[in-house]
Amino acid sequence: MTTELQATCHCGAVTIVVPRAPEQVTLCNCSICRRIGGLWCYFPPAEVRVTGATVGYIWGDKDLSINHCATCGCTTHWTPLRADLDRMGINARMMDPAILAAAKIKRVDGAAGTWAVIED
Numbered sequence: 001m002t003t004e005l006q007a008t009c010h011c012g013a014v015t016i017v018v019p020r021a022p023e024q025v026t027l028c029n030c031s032i033c034r035r036i037g038g039l040w041c042y043f044p045p046a047e048v049r050v051t052g053a054t055v056g057y058i059w060g061d062k063d064l065s066i067n068h069c070a071t072c073g074c075t076t077h078w079t080p081l082r083a084d085l086d087r088m089g090i091n092a093r094m095m096d097p098a099i100l101a102a103a104k105i106k107r108v109d110g111a112a113g114t115w116a117v118i119e120d
Contacts, residue, residue: 007094009074014052025092030110036075040089
């Protein structure tokens, strides 16, 4: 039995299908995540289907491309650019809030570059 879930940008032009609801989401305070309000859940790229036109933003160490909808501008996901990275990030804020209600939030310190978990 499949429990696939859909996430969509504001205008609906980009749809992301993931195999299951996230049990945990990551809230990062790095310079890009805090600006875009990303709330990330992770899946192997082979388990994710993205449809619709997106625009990628690549900077810094060039390990990933942060993608947003070409129409409404919502940040939808990031994709790895290195072959050894076998996960991609889906912006869980594109999911129905009821899906996220049960997910644990993990806060990480990307701003300091340590990626250490920040305890509340």
